[in-house]
Amino acid sequence: MIKETMTSRERVEAAIELEPYDRVPVAPLMDVMFASRHKGMTVAYGIAHWKEGFRAIVDVFDEVGGWDAMILPGYSLSLPPSVASGVTAVLTQGAMIFPGQDTAVSEDSQPQYGETERLTVEDYDEIIELGWRGFVEKNRERFAPFAPEKMIAWTKRQTEQYTKEGETWAERGIPSLCGSIVESPLMFLSTKRSLTAFTMDLHRIPDKVEAAMDAMVDEFIEHAVEGARLTRIPGVMLILERGGGFYYPLKIFERFEFPYMKKMTEAFAAEGLLTVMHFDQDWTLNLPYLLDLPKKMCVVELDSTTDIFKAKEILKNHMCIAGDVPASLSSIGTPEDMEAYCRKLIDIVGKDTGFILSSGCTVPADAKFENFKMMIDTAKNYVPAH
Secondary structure (H helix, E strand, O other), rough: OOOOOOOOOHHHHHHHHHOOOOOOOOOEEEEHHHHHHHOOOOHHHHHHHHHHHHHHHHHHHHHOOOOOOOOOOOOOOOOOOOOOHHHHHHHHHOOOEEEOOOOEEEOOOOEEEEEOOOOOOOOHHHHHHHHHHHHHOHHHHOOOOHHHHHHHHHHHHHHHHHHHHHHHHHOOOOOOOOOOOOOOOHHHHHHHHHHHHHHHHHHHHHHHHHHHHHHHHHHHHHHHHHHHHOOOEEEEEEEOOOOOOOOOOOHHHHHHHHHHHHHHHHHHOOOOEEEHHHHEEOOOOHHHHHHHOOOOOOOEEEEEOOOOOHHHHHHHOEEEEEEEEEEHHHHOOOOOHHHHHHHHHHHOOOOOOOOEEEEEOOOOOOOOOOHHHHHHHHHHHHOOOO
């Protein structure tokens, strides 16, 4: 058993600031799916019933004796009270197929993403002309056929819930790292155009795509900063996936992803906001570029496909790394497998400082409770050789 000399908040802050810690902090990316199933609800029920779904997360926290931080405080949205932010959220959520809503997704499974073309190639011109806010306000009925006052009321309700989630953890001495969530322009467009159509756009009309991204990025930054201000949690989750080396060669990344990542992280740092870069898929090829992002103001959150040990080699003096317990290990591994892998992460990635032990992306709905508890317990109890 490790003798703790820090609070959870101090431990997490030390990891982010690359200072020594008493032990490696542990902070799973926890949403309602695993917690709901563990507490006897379906995932569909936990998502649809906010109070009970969020309570399930808190109950899991209590059952395992707690962890050190929440990456996101729960599963609500942080939205400035406006038609534009509401429509943007609905445009994103509308591509999701939630459990219980479609026979293809059972009530007890994770939400699935429907890869459809919700934006057209003609929309680029209006985005360039009007900016993102002007574009979605003009096309509100097309994407979200709800009265403006209802949209604004929904954004307020979501932000109130998000804020309450953060306050719940703060009362327990547990910091939340992200007060708002935003996608990079590339991630946003590729999911709203569909990956296939967007990739064709990059090659057929690259200048138009770039101009649309230029028209979007400042408003995305403003949206994220305002969300963090409203929730009073000084951090932003920047969702990245499709700009990395798993999908595109470096010449695409260098033009259509990295400049916007850099602009966004620098803008957030200037506001005193941490950026948690949510890297799904393999970003190993792109890791050296991260050295040009604000030092000690970013966390690179990995999902087990990027080489986390290579990430430590490259980024150890520049930014904190979070991850990367694979979903498969949580779901079909044994507690012994989990302990062995977490020890390896602590020994190598956690050496000295700059590491937060976490799930690789969100804790999967079908994770075994004993495996999840072992991840938490290993961080608290394992004394590394170094």
